[in-house]
Amino acid sequence: MTGERPLRILHVDDEENQLELTKLFLEQIDEGLKVRSVLSPEEALRLQGEDSFDCIISDYKMLSMNGIELAQKLREKSNIPFILYTGQGSEEVAEKAFNAGIDDYLRKEGEPTHFQVLAKRIRHTVEKHRTDELYKKVIEESRDAIVILKDNKIQFLNKSACKLIGVEEMESLIGRDILDFFIDAKDQLIPPADGSSYVFEVDFRAENGAIRGGEVTLSKTTYHGEEAHLVFIRDITEKKRNAERLDAIYQQAVWLSSAVTIQEVSEKTLDIMETIFGSQTITFHIVEGSQLKTLGMRGAQYLDLTMPILGKGVTTKAVREAKSILVPDTSKTPEFVRGPTDAKSELAVPAVLDGETLAVLNVESLKLNDFTEEDRKLLETLAYHVAFTFNRIKRHDKEAIEEEEKSRKLNYALGRLDHAEKVITMVKGELQKNLLSIINASLLLRNQPELMPQIADSINANAEIAQQVSERIRETVSSNTLGDGLIEVNQLMRKVLDETFLPRNIRVKTQYDEALLIVEIDENSFTKVLRNLLNNAIEAMPGGGTLSLKVTSLYDVAIEVRDTGGGIHERAMNKLFQPFNTTKQGHSGLGLAFCKNIIESNDGSLEMSETSDKGTTFILKLPLRKKV
Numbered sequence: 001m002t003g004e005r006p007l008r009i010l011h012v013d014d015e016e017n018q019l020e021l022t023k024l025f026l027e028q029i030d031e032g033l034k035v036r037s038v039l040s041p042e043e044a045l046r047l048q049g050e051d052s053f054d055c056i057i058s059d060y061k062m063l064s065m066n067g068i069e070l071a072q073k074l075r076e077k078s079n080i081p082f083i084l085y086t087g088q089g090s091e092e093v094a095e096k097a098f099n100a101g102i103d104d105y106l107r108k109e110g111e112p113t114h115f116q117v118l119a120k121r122i123r124h125t126v127e128k129h130r131t132d133e134l135y136k137k138v139i140e141e142s143r144d145a146i147v148i149l150k151d152n153k154i155q156f157l158n159k160s161a162c163k164l165i166g167v168e169e170m171e172s173l174i175g176r177d178i179l180d181f182f183i184d185a186k187d188q189l190i191p192p193a194d195g196s197s198y199v200f201e202v203d204f205r206a207e208n209g210a211i212r213g214g215e216v217t218l219s220k221t222t223y224h225g226e227e228a229h230l231v232f233i234r235d236i237t238e239k240k241r242n243a244e245r246l247d248a249i250y251q252q253a254v255w256l257s258s259a260v261t262i263q264e265v266s267e268k269t270l271d272i273m274e275t276i277f278g279s280q281t282i283t284f285h286i287v288e289g290s291q292l293k294t295l296g297m298r299g300a301q302y303l304d305l306t307m308p309i310l311g312k313g314v315t316t317k318a319v320r321e322a323k324s325i326l327v328p329d330t331s332k333t334p335e336f337v338r339g340p341t342d343a344k345s346e347l348a349v350p351a352v353l354d355g356e357t358l359a360v361l362n363v364e365s366l367k368l369n370d371f372t373e374e375d376r377k378l379l380e381t382l383a384y385h386v387a388f389t390f391n392r393i394k395r396h397d398k399e400a401i402e403e404e405e406k407s408r409k410l411n412y413a414l415g416r417l418d419h420a421e422k423v424i425t426m427v428k429g430e431l432q433k434n435l436l437s438i439i440n441a442s443l444l445l446r447n448q449p450e451l452m453p454q455i456a457d458s459i460n461a462n463a464e465i466a467q468q469v470s471e472r473i474r475e476t477v478s479s480n481t482l483g484d485g486l487i488e489v490n491q492l493m494r495k496v497l498d499e500t501f502l503p504r505n506i507r508v509k510t511q512y513d514e515a516l517l518i519v520e521i522d523e524n525s526f527t528k529v530l531r532n533l534l535n536n537a538i539e540a541m542p543g544g545g546t547l548s549l550k551v552t553s554l555y556d557v558a559i560e561v562r563d564t565g566g567g568i569h570e571r572a573m574n575k576l577f578q579p580f581n582t583t584k585q586g587h588s589g590l591g592l593a594f595c596k597n598i599i600e601s602n603d604g605s606l607e608m609s610e611t612s613d614k615g616t617t618f619i620l621k622l623p624l625r626k627k628v
Contacts, residue, residue, distance in 0.1 A: 006034040007126055012044040012058040012070065013037075013085075018108075022057075025115035026122075033119060041070040048074060055126050057118075060086030060093060068093075068100050075101060081129040083121065103129065145233035148223050152178050152189060155223055164214075164235055166207035178231070181205055191218050191229065201236070212237040242374045245276050249382050250507065256385055257392075262286060265389050266296040269361065269382065274298055276378055277363050280370075281341050285315055285360040292316055292360065300340040313337045318348040319357045324376050325349075328369045339364065347371040349379040351387035358390045359383075486625065487526060489517040489557050493549065496530045505544030513551045519622045521602045529595045529606075533561045533618055536592070540565030540616060556604075557622050564615040568608070576608060595620075 009026070013019050019037035026033050036053070038044050041064055044056065056074065058067040065073075071082045084097045087108040094105045103125045106118060139146055145161035147154055154176050162170055165181060179186060183203045192198055197219030204214050214233045221230040249272060256272065259265045266284040273282045281299040285292050292315060294305040309319050317335050318325045327346040330336040336346065343364035351359040361383050365371065490512045502508060537547050545564035552558045568576065577596045592606075599606045604622035611617070 004032065006032050007054040007123065008052070009033055009035045009122060010044060010047060010053040010056045011035050011037045011085075012039075012041060012056065012062075012067070014039055014059065014062045018059070022115070022118075025112060026119055029116050030119040030123070033122065041065045041067075041073075044070060045073060048078065048080070053080060055081045055083065055122055055129075057083045057085045057122065060084055060097075061088045068096055068102065071097075071102050072100055079129075079133075081125045083125055085118070145231075145235075147178065147231040147233065148221070149178055149189075149229040149231055150223060150226060154178060155228060161233065164206070164212075164233060165204075166210075183211070185216075188216075189218065189229070191220050204233075213240045238372075238374065242378065245378055246381065248272070248275050249378065249385070257389055259389055260393065262390070262393060263295065265359075265386060265393065269386055270296050270298050272382060273361065273363065273379075276382075277375075281339070281343065281364040283315075283339075283362045283364075285362065287319060287357055287359065292319055295359075297340070303340055305339075307337075314346050315348045315360045315362050318350045318360050318362075322350055322352045322355060322357050324380060326371055326373075326376050328371070341366065344368045345370045347375060347379060349376065349383045351383040351390060353387040353391050358387055358394075361386065485522045486518055486520050487523050489513075489519055489559070489622075490551055492523065492526065493530065493551060493559070496527055496534065497549065500531065500534050500538075502538065502547070503544070506538060506541055507546045509546060509548045511548075511550040513553050513557075515553060517551070517553050517557050518625045519557055519602075520625045521598075521604075521622060525598045529598055529620070530559075532592070532595050533620070536618075537561055537563035537565070537616075545615070553624055556624050559620040560609075560617060561620070562615060562617040567611040567613050567616055573608075573611075577606075 011019060011022055013022070016039065019039070023035040023037050026035050036047070038047065041058075041062060044058070047053075048056070056071075058070055060067040062070075067084045067086060071084070074080060074082065081103045082101075083104040083106060084093075084102050085106050085108060086093070097105045104121055106121055108114075139158050142158060142160055145164040146156075146158045147161050148156040154173050157165075157170055157173060162168065162173070165173065167173055178189070181204045182189075183205060185200075185202045188200050188202065197217055199215060199217050202214050202216050203211055205211055213236045215236045216234075217232040219230050221228050256265065256268050259268055266286070269284055270282060273284075279299055282297070283294055284296040286295050287293075287309070288306075290309050292307045292309055292313075294303065297303065307313055307316055309316050312335055314325050314327055314333070314335050314337070325335075325346075325348045327333045327336065327348075330343055330346055333346075336343075341364060344367055346362070346364045348360055348362045350357040351361065361379055363371070363375075363379070493512065497508070497510070534547070540563045541547070548560070548562040550558075550560040550562075552560075577592050596606045599620060599622065602622060604620065606618065606620050609617045609619045
C-alpha cells in the first residue's frame with residue numbers, strides 16, 4: 001500500500017464504546033485505514049454529503065433508522081461501498097441486506113482477532129467496488145457496442161449499443177431478441193464449444209430501418225450466475241463502403257489508362273468521382289503554366305474558369321503545396337473562394353508526378369464536415385492514376401517521334417533479316433546443286449578417266465556457277481545481315497500481351513526498354529515461352545492482383561514477369577523446372593521445363609528470382625545481339 005492514500009472509513013453505531021474499540025483496532029491492524037466515527041445515521045448522511053469516504057460500515061439496529069434504511073438513503077446519492085456490521089445478525093437480516101444492495105454483511109464478535117477479519121473485508125469491498133466501477137466506466141465509454149445475451153434475449157447493453165441500434169434508453173431493449181436486429185444470423189450466434197470467442201460479419205437493421213454492417217465478436221460468459229453470451233459489435237458500414245469505393249477506383253483505373261487526350265482523362269475522372277461522391281459538386285482542373293484551368297464540372301452549371309496559381313483558392317493552394325487540402329468549414333478558411341455553389345466544406349487533391357502538380361481533383365459539399373480522411377485517401381488514390389495517365393499522354397508526342405525512328409531502324413533490321421533469308425535460299429538451292437554436280441563429276445572421272453575432257457568442262461562450268469553464287473552470298477552477307485531467327489523484344493512483348501486474355505480483376509503494369517533490342521531466337525518458340533510465363537502469373541492470382549512486366553538491357557536482355565499471388569509452396573521449389581511437375585489439375589507440368597529448355601538452348605537463362613505470400617517473380621535473360 002506504499003504511496004497510496006489511506007482508505008477513509010465512516011463508522012456508524014449508536015454505542016460509543018463500540019465506535020472507540022473498532023477505530024482503535026482497525027487503525028492498529030491496518031495503517032492504511034483511517035476511521036471517522038459517528039453516533040447517528042443522520043450525522044452519517046450529513047458527513048457523506050459534505051465529504052467523501054471510501055466505505056461505510058454501519059450497525060443494523062439503531063434508534064432513528066436501521067442500517068439497511070441508512071444504506072438505501074445513501075444509495076439515492078452515491079454508490080459508496082456499504083458493510084452492515086451488527087450484533088443482531090440473522091439469516092433474515094442478511095437476506096434483507098443483500099436484497100437492498102449492501103456490499104457485505106458481518107456479525108460483531110468480541111475477539112480482537114475478529115477486527116483483522118473486518119479490516120480485510122473492508123479492503124476487499126473497496127477494491128471490488130473500484131474494479132466494478134472501472135469495468136462499468138470502460139463498458140459505458142467503449143466506442144464498440146457491448147451486449148449481453150441470454151437465449152438470444154438482450155440482458156444488458158451500453159450507450160454505444162443503444163446509439164448503434166438507434167434508441168435513447170437501454171430499458172426499451174431489455175428482453176428483446178437480438179435477431180430482431182441481426183439479419184440471417186441465427187446460425188452464427190453459437191460460440192465454439194471450447195468457449196473461445198470468434199468473429200463474424202453480419203448485416204443489422206437499426207430501429208429506423210437503416211441497414212448497416214457490423215463486425216461481431218461472440219464469446220461465452222456468465223451474467224447473474226447464469227450462462228450468457230458477451231457480444232461486441234463494431235459498426236463497419238463506412239469501412240465496407242470505403243473498401244467498395246476503393247475497389248471501384250482500381251477497377252476503373254484500367255478504363256482511365258485507356259484515355260488518349262487530356263479532355264478524355266477529365267471526363268473519365270469525373271465519372272469515377274461521381275461513383276465515389278454521388279451528387280456532390282465535383283470539378284477537374286489542369287495546370288497550364290502559371291494558371292489553373294477548369295476542364296470539367298459535375299453537379300453544378302459548368303463555368304469555364306482560369307485562376308492564377310499564386311492567387312486565392314483552395315485548389316490553387318493544393319497546386320502550390322502539392323498536397324491535399326481538406327476544409328471542414330469553408331467559412332473559417334481564408335483561402336476559400338466561392339464557386340458555383342455555396343459550399344460549406346471542400347476537398348482538393350492534386351495529381352502530382354515527380355513533385356510537379358499536373359491537375360487538381362476537387363469536390364465541394366453544401367454540408368459542414370462532409371469529407372473524411374478516408375475520402376481524402378480515396379481521392380489521392382484516384383489522383384495517382386490521373387498523374388500517371390497525364391504523364392503518359394504528355395510524353396505521347398515525343399514517343400511518337402521516337403517510335404517513328406524505332407520503326408525506321410526496325411525496318412532496317414527486318415531488311416537484314418530478309419537478306420538472311422536470301423542467303424539461306426541460295427545456299428540450299430543453287431550452291432548445293434552446283435557442288436553436288438562437281439562431286440558427281442569427280443566420281444565419274446575416277447571410274448572413267450577416258451571422259452576427262454568432257455568431265456573437266458562440266459566441273460569448270462559448275463565451279464564457275466558456284467563461284468558466282470558464293471559472290472552473291474558474300475554481297476548479301478556484307479550488307480550486315482544478322483542471321484536467322486532475329487526478333488525485337490519490346491515489339492514482341494507488346495504483341496503477346498495484347499493477345500493474352502486478362503481478367504478484369506487483374507491490373508497490368510509495363511515498363512519497356514527505350515532502345516531497339518534485337519535477340520536471336522525462334523519467334524514461335526519465344527512467343528510460347530512468354531505466353532506460358534504470363535498465363536502462370538495470371539493463374540497465380542485467382543482473386544485478382546497486379547501483373548508487372550519489365551524489359552531492361554545492359555549486357556543482355558532481361559524480362560521480368562511478376563505477379564501478386566500467394567507464392568510458390570516450398571515443397572514445389574526443388575522440382576519447379578522438372579518435366580511433369582505440376583500442382584494444377586489438367587496440366588501436363590511441361591510448361592516451365594519447356595520454357596527453361598528453349599531459353600537455355602539459346603544461351604539464355606530462366607530463373608525464379610523470388611517468391612513469398614506477396615507474389616512471385618521470374619526473370620528471363622537472353623544475349624543481346626543488337627541494341628539500336
